[in-house]
């Protein structure tokens with residue numbers, strides 16, 4: 682049986698003047714959750730948006746909200762993002778010790794929050810091995826984090842393949858995902874596609890989502 686590919690639009694690529702309408706559009710198209718890129722200008726060289734925007738998004742959609750925390754000191758802000766309506770928290774292994782991740786994951790799971798670990802392209806897989814057993818998903822960055830619209834780094838495919846050999850859970854890929862790169866990522870073992878530009882900058886987002894969903 683073909684495995685079901687899940688789609689998580691990254692709203693970084695929307696025209697923020699139309700944010701509500703764009704979210705309602707992708708929700709109506711049956712996407713699985715929204716991927717929210719939270720950047721602080723320290724861990725990554727860019728700043729996006731924070732809790733007030735997330736709270737407003739929470740009011741207009743029933744989709745689960747994932748906070749992809751590309752920030753230093755993420756522990757300081759997790760509770761705020763949960764209060765704002767996120768039910769999935771993605772932490773970068775470059776920003777947290779394995780011990781702190783474990784403590785946090787246990788605590789979040791008690792609250793019914795899904796927890797993911799992410800790693801940047803240069804970060805080796807071995808760094809996340811100690812925390813894998815506590816993850817609901819692993820998010821493999823396939824671009825260096827900070828900006829939407831970047832080119833998929835082919836070298837990350839090996840990492841996805843290596844992870845799939847040892848991890849049966851959900852593998853999300855994030856960065857440069859489109860009709861060409863999605864099949865490569867899925868073939869390597871990914872089952873969730875976070876995608877911004879390909880969906881929201883497309884003339885036909887419905888067709889773009891269908892293409893991603895039918896990736897084999």
Ligand code: DX5
Nearest residue numbers: 826827829830856857877878
């Ligand atoms: C990059 C972000 C990605 C980005 C994806 O730092 O984590 O989620 O928004 O955007 P595209 O699909 O345009 O590469």
Ligand code: ZN
Nearest residue numbers: 691718749855
């Ligand atoms: Zn992201």
